[in-house]
Amino acid sequence: MEKFEKDIAFLGKGWAFPPRFSLSKPDGVVMVDGNEVPHPENLRLIVPIIERSLYIIIRTIRGTRVVQPTFGCNLQPFLFENITAQSVALIKKFIEEAIIEHEPRVILENLDIKTAYDAAQPNADKLGELLIQLDYRVITTNTRYNYVFPFYLTEARNRSL
Template sequence: MDNQTDKSFLGTGWSFPPTFRREWYGVEMLSEEADVYSSIGIILATMTGERVMLPTFGCNLRPYVFEPMNVPNIAMIEKIVKEALVLHEPRIIVESIASTPDQNNGVLSIDIQYSIITTNTRYNYVFPFYMNEATNIDH
């Protein structure tokens, strides 16, 4: 065995959204760290209760879309994000979560620092949570 760490335990899964290729008649797949990164995005973008067979899967952020981005709401959003990742992504350890509101553009950037279990490699994921829906409407 070479010096490369065996990362096969991280798994392989479909890319999201699923992308099918005619050239080789298959679906694009993600492996190892890319699969973990994609999984985090899926967890954060899925509303709790949205998956029929997994009613607890997801992160219940949608009720905060029109709420003011004050300290208590940001703290609650960070708590919800951390609990969702701890519960649904066992391949990572969430080290820290920090949020930066951009009131002018209606975005709360949620910066997640995490490491992958066993490899102890540190990563960063920034999730743009939009505070205002339908922001492309002319004023």
């Protein structure tokens, strides 16, 4: 088995997100895996599979999966909360723990959370948004990537107080 096939095998296979179904599939579920990568020499195309997994981990509320009750992050309690240094530190801790526990294909090298603290900043329309930047390394290829995940603390953007 050549190196690329070993990398693909390690990266695994899983449900497409959002879940999709097809009558042409034997079990009806649309799956994603590394075999969708068109050019074996271009391993960076595998990264969207890992980023999809990171997205699912961050967006899933802990306790909502019956079979895996510890899967996910508990970010929902932070919705509509004031952004403080303590809350940012807790969010960072929850994300780090979830990725370490549930995404064995990567090593998290850095996690940075950018916030907009006050309405006087140039992009005040982003006041309720946290930008979560994950710098990680894919273990099998030893390549570094980053992923920026926007997390909205307030959903009502077009309302004036």
